[in-house]
Amino acid sequence: MKIKLGENAYGKNAVELSKIIRHADHHEFRQVSVNTLLEGDFETAYTQGDNTRILPTDTQKNTVYALAKDHFTGSIEDFALYLANHFTTNNPRVHKVQVEIQEHSWTRMQFNGELHPHAYTGGGAEKHTALILQEGNALSVTAGISDLLILKTTDSAFEHYIQDAFTTLKPASDRILATQCTATWRYTKPAGDFSALYSNIRHTLLHTFAHHKSLSVQQTLYDMGKAVLEAYDAVQEISLVMPNKHHIPFNLEPFGMKNQNEVFVATDAPYGYISGTLVRE
Numbered sequence: 188m189k190i191k192l193g194e195n196a197y198g199k200n201a202v203e204l205s206k207i208i209r210h211a212d213h214h215e216f217r218q219v220s221v222n223t224l225l226e227g228d229f230e231t232a233y234t235q236g237d238n239t240r241i242l243p244t245d246t247q248k249n250t251v252y253a254l255a256k257d258h259f260t261g262s263i264e265d266f267a268l269y270l271a272n273h274f275t276t277n278n279p280r281v282h283k284v285q286v287e288i289q290e291h292s293w294t295r296m297q298f299n300g301e302l303h304p305h306a307y308t309g310g311g312a313e314k315h316t317a318l319i320l321q322e323g324n325a326l327s328v329t330a331g332i333s334d335l336l337i338l339k340t341t342d343s344a345f346e347h348y349i350q351d352a353f354t355t356l357k358p359a360s361d362r363i364l365a366t367q368c369t370a371t372w373r374y375t376k377p378a379g380d381f382s383a384l385y386s387n388i389r390h391t392l393l394h395t396f397a398h399h400k401s402l403s404v405q406q407t408l409y410d411m412g413k414a415v416l417e418a419y420d421a422v423q424e425i426s427l428v429m430p431n432k433h434h435i436p437f438n439l440e441p442f443g444m445k446n447q448n449e450v451f452v453a454t455d456a457p458y459g460y461i462s463g464t465l466v467r468e
């Protein structure tokens with residue numbers, strides 16, 4: 188029997204890095220988690236235990252911290268591009284590099300309308316994400332938001348679906364719409380003002396979610412993605428995952444009370460899983 192090595196890659200995951208950027212009048216605090224992944228001419232490491240071509244994952248981790256000192260000064264996209272380029276140009280055995288960064292959101296405290304110079308509150312689960320793929324000179328930049336918890340208390344319905352022998356769901360003309368949204372979008376070019384693009388795209392996603400009259404999560408997902416592609420030429424395509432975090436009306440009739448769409452059971456599981464990618468035709 189002949190066996191050969193198929194696809195393979197190696198790198199360091201969850202390199203947890205925080206940084207203070209000291210500006211004249213305030214401290215900027217950043218916290219990221221970095222994954223590096225190398226693909227290339229590493230077959231003999233797997234087949235023969237020959238490590239002579241291997242850049243250890245420990246060194247990859249050290250490289251992230253060392254290069255952060257002077258090169259993590261702006262967006263996570265730019266830092267990931269710098270890291271990918273470093274691994275590509277310094278390691279001829281590497282054919283493809285993937286650098287993935289997740290940034291935790293920290294916001295400066297505000298008192299009497301003034302931002303505090305060095306005290307922060309955490310932003311919960313929401314993260315800004317970036318993924319760089321570099322293959323020689325070819326680069327792709329994908330950015331995104333993960334775990335964006337959003338909810339609206341009206342302007343959401345779900346009706347006119349299939350009714351079969353197992354249907355118990357009641358049509359809802361006015362329901363809570365809640366999701367922990369993950370959005371990822373690929374940029375057309377590997378350069379740009381990625382920080383400004385990120386906050387503008389985030390704003391467009393939120394604005395569309397808030398202002399649109401939803402007939403389903405599927406329709407809301409489509410409208411959010413469409414709004415981004417219409418507003419930003421820099422975005423080539425966008426994917427959204429929007430789990431439906433159900434809030435189910437609680438039956439108050441046994442207590443002689445009418446539930447006027449006010450009291451709900453918030454459920455974790457099971458949950459609806461709605462996803463979609465929007466592309467330019």
Ligand SMILES: O=c1[nH]c(=O)c2[nH]c(=O)[nH]c2[nH]1
Nearest residue numbers: 345356402403404405431459
């Ligand atoms: O927006 C929704 N889409 C569905 O596909 C679905 N299915 C369901 O039970 N509730 C909902 N809501």
